[in-house]
Amino acid sequence: DAGITQSPRHKVTETGTPVTLRCHQTENHRYMYWYRQDPGHGLRLIHYSYGVKDTDKGEVSDGYSVSRSKTEDFLLTLESATSSQTSVYFCAISEVDWTWTSGYGYTFGSGTRLTVV
Amino acid sequence: DQQVKQNSPSLSVQEGRISILNCDYTNSMFDYFLWYKKYPAEGPTFLISISSIKDKNEDGRFTVFLNKSAKHLSLHIVPSQPGDSAVYFCAVAAQGGSEKLVFGKGTKLTVNP
Numbered sequence: 001d002a003g004i005t006q007s008p009r010h011k012v013t014e015t016g017t018p019v020t021l022r023c024h025q026t027e028n029h030r031y032m033y034w035y036r037q038d039p040g041h042g043l044r045l046i047h048y049s050y051g052v053k054d055t056d057k058g059e060v061s062d063g064y065s066v067s068r069s070k071t072e073d074f075l076l077t078l079e080s081a082t083s084s085q086t087s088v089y090f091c092a093i094s095e096v097d098w099t100w101t102s103g104y105g106y107t108f109g110s111g112t113r114l115t116v117v
Numbered sequence: 118d119q120q121v122k123q124n125s126p127s128l129s130v131q132e133g134r135i136s137i138l139n140c141d142y143t144n145s146m147f148d149y150f151l152w153y154k155k156y157p158a159e160g161p162t163f164l165i166s167i168s169s170i171k172d173k174n175e176d177g178r179f180t181v182f183l184n185k186s187a188k189h190l191s192l193h194i195v196p197s198q199p200g201d202s203a204v205y206f207c208a209v210a211a212q213g214g215s216e217k218l219v220f221g222k223g224t225k226l227t228v229n230p
């Protein structure tokens with residue numbers, strides 16, 4: 001399997017507490033992404049990174065921050081968790097491949113199920 | 118507004134028959150079109166892709182068709198197997214568009230034995 005791991009796999013936290021999710025890759029890929037998956041919404045991009053210390057917002061970035069101090073690690077922080085942030089969070093990595101035959105795509109981690117009570 | 122629409126939340130087919138999953142997109146600038154498959158409690162996995170210079174790409178039982186004029190993408194699975202039961206996400210991207218994939222909401226496929 002591709003070298004991407006997410007931790008923790010499951011977490012329950014209380015409203016108002018800070019939470020940090022970790023994504024670790026061993027592929028040396030340039031791009032890393034955080035998505036959340038919710039019923040009726042599919043996969044929505046929270047933040048992404050195109051290199052060390054280079055990050056940008058996705059479509060649902062409010063209430064989240066990220067950091068990437070090393071190529072292999074991309075951290076997602078919920079500054080003050082709310083019940084609306086209960087979700088499954090997926091990290092993904094990619095090294096863009098522009099060849100026409102192989103296309104291009106992400107490799108996803110196994111996800112973190114976060115419950116905010 | 119949604120850039121990628123999968124209008125069927127669910128689809129049920131019999132084993133051995135064809136499964137057809139559909140996806141519509143709004144932006145004609147998209148260059149790459151992909152399908153991902155997701156089992157419960159796992160991350161999505163890449164299934165098949167097609168670039169805008171083609172109208173068909175085949176990989177075993179899976180074929181993706183692209184109709185650029187209609188901005189429509191479809192995934193055909195023939196023959197369908199119970200192990201194909203999963204959620205299928207359509208995703209699109211534009212070259213030079215910061216390399217971000219935009220995903221649809223997904224279609225849950227159930228293949229009945």
